[in-house]
Amino acid sequence: MGFLNAMLLFGTAAFAVPLGIHLLNRSRFYSVDWAAMHLLDVSDLQNARRIEWRSLLLLLLRCMIPIVLAVCMARPIVQTAAVGGASGRSTTVLLLDDSYSMQGRATEPGGQLSGWTMAQSAADEVVGQLAGQAELSVVALGGEAHPAGEPTRRDPRPVLGAIRRLEPLSAAADVIGGLRLAGDMLTASREPHRQAVVVSDFQRADWGASVEAALEAMRRQWETLPAIPELHLIPLDVQPQANVSVGFDAISTEVTLPGEPLDLQLTVENHGNEQLQTVPLRLAIDGRDLVSRNLDLAPNARSQLLFTVNLDTPGPHVASVELDDPAGQITADDQDTLQIETLPRRQVLLIEPEPKPRLLECETGFLQLALEATAGELGAGQAAEVRRVAAATVPPAAIAESDVIVLADVPRLADDVVAAVEQRVAEGGLLCVFAGESLDSGWYADTLGPASASYLVPWRYGDLAVASQQADPSGEAASAASIRGGPYADPLLAFFDDPQHGQLENASLTSWRQLEPWPDTADTTAAPADAKLLLSTQSGAPLLIAASHGEGRVLQWAITADETSGSLPLQPVFVPLMQRLLLLDLTSAVARHPERRRQESTLTPLTAAERASLAQRLGGTLHTSVDDFLAYDSNRQGGREIWRWLLAVVVLLLFAEMLVAGRLTRRGGR
Amino acid sequence: MPALPRLLAAEDHDRMAALNWYARGVVEGLHVGMHRSPYIGVSVEFKEHRAYVRGDEVRSIDWKLYGKTDRLFVRQYEHESNLKATLLVDQSGSMAYRGTQGTGISKHLFATRLAACLSYLFVSQHDAVGLSLFDTQVRTMLPPRNRVSQLEHLMHALADSSCGGETRLGEVLTDAASRVGRRGVVFLISDGFGDVEPxxxxxxxxxQLASEVVFFQVWHPDELDFPFSTRTRFQSLETPGQERVVDPLSFRKTYLRNLERFQTAVAEGCTQRRITHVPCRSDEPHAELIARFLSRREAV
Structure with a gap:
């Protein structure tokens, strides 16, 4: 038999209370001068013995109650052979904290081992004991929580190998994500017993008040499961120590053009209490040192550095920063990397019905300005090399050299041009079609519709619609329509969910071509399956359709590229809208969380009391060490808790005590 | 009578004045009274005729009947006598119990007041009443008299009595029986503690000697209810050094069983011997007790 709370066994000493009261009562009595002494004689010896036995039985019951209650509270485990069988199956998810704070020295005798070494050792022990008895999974918490290796039951080697391959990342622990992942794994389990075991240094940045509400919400979600998982917390104490961290704070753009100046902002922070002098710092681009500098860092101070770099070569680049931490223990935050994409200059071919002498009188004038703008989203360089040609004189070779082909209210094209456009789009180019009064919808249906060999336009152009003839959703006639605001499903347009980036709904539309899906005929079998509506008016009239074609993409507008259809080209949002749609295409920015990446650099683990409070709020069990957990699990695996039975015994003892006391003291009749 | 107010309250006077004791059988007395006497003598109450035998007084011959029947008959008259009551009051140590609260009266005081009431009752109806106070032996003996001054003597004797010592009830009563002498009524007022058989x-x-024996067995309420709850050392009132430590809560049942046995033995023994057994509690009004007893007695 084992006990989960063996300390409470000291409570069995409480049996001395009724015993002491009994002995005290025997030594203290009340004196009475009595007459009927002959009535006090116990002539019935058997009755006298019965009275004595009942008194002893009552004393025994009163002593047994605190003893059994204390044993009950100590949660005894009775080891039985049956428990190790089917009822002992369980699913265990081991959440291993591989965040960079685990590189700190562990608070163990000698203090030579890092917290990560201790964590790996603890994980090995847990896996070693649970293997064969539980389905075991490992979730690494560092950075973005993710499973490490495949779940295993009998052979622990894959899991042990996965643990060996883990290294502390240069990111903080994703506690919420890890517990959510563990919850999903435990929910999918069919085993009767499910548990999540967290091995972590419990840094305040990861487990503190900032995630408290999310943790409690997750725990409540766990409690709704049919079999509520157990949560075990195994803390590994890491010593608070001096540390220096460096990281990229901000960048002017993560997608740039060749030759564009790029601003990189760094933050260097001394998390210790000592002044640091001449700390070497190196900034490198693609592995080549760009800047080397020695820094003086005040205690607990933060410094920000700004560097400007130029990336000439199109393609991905890696900016890295590194410093030599004098403390030297935590190295994961001594360096940081940043990926930067340098786009090649995009060749844009604007095809308009006929050229005009003045730029803004042209069909594509506003569009050219927008693509060549220096204040656009893509920075101070020219992201595109724009060329305008008339529809009648389009050289097919120019089409083949273009990345983006724009048809600005072009009535029709020559067949060889159409073939060249179709081929270029199929190879990965972008076709953008604007529609106005000049557009010949019949030619588009015949030449670019589903019945043609070059099925480029995903929807059919209809008649020209005028805003004054339309009705807004309220049923009242309006002289102008507006574009429906966000949120937008498309990742390129999601940029405009933030009003600071521009508001499409501010643009008013006076006319547009009606757009509708092609009739569902046998000829439409080749219709693009991913054609989707990106923009529409407030009344629901389609404005922009996007579809793929081969390796490329087609954007089909219902309006013109100039101000003929409305005020969209005159709006500030027009520039970023056209740049994103025509130049960025599917390239999206990479989100960065510099604050979260470096939040563990100041080692402030939760105190013992805070850990206990955390465990209580989460409904979990806080273990003092991995051995404590292993002993707990060993008892659980090898035995069965019997405190419920003992509690029933306590209740029975109470009833028996009342019964015996009642028979002894009953004031019945004569 | 300075002792009278102490033992007899005013309401006791009034209550006793309204009561009469009629002897159930014949009694022997020196004075003419309200009770029938076994002696046929000087009286106006004719009883019967009987045949003349030699030796009868000539003046008792009913000459008128001789004239009618020509045979000699002697007239016999019923002799009315006063009743001689003897009060035997126990003043042993056990009668000193007055309860644990100390607020009630002792059994001895109850017994003396009961005896005072009975004395007043008999003296007020010109019956002779005597008193015997005893513990291990008869300590005070006042022979029955029907004088008014007898009441004063009785009251003084009762008021001066004090209880203490052991009880040998059997021996004392045997001694008292020899002093009762003639046929009368004997009242024994005692708790009767001791061996039942003697x-x-x-x-x-x-x-056998008295025409009627009435045994007022005095109980204190504590002795009937055994109301103790804490562990108690009971020390004997009669025998110094004799004590017994008892857990009353666990012992009460046994005590009540012992009590029932004792009461049953006394009650059945009295019934078999045609002795009137009157159990009484020391907290009930003694005058009311006498009235209730007399009422029941007349009904029987």
């Missing part, structure tokens, strides 16, 4: 034997002897 007590009953002595009562039986008394019953």
């Amino acid at each position: 007590l009953l034997r002595s009562l039986s002897l008394l019953r």
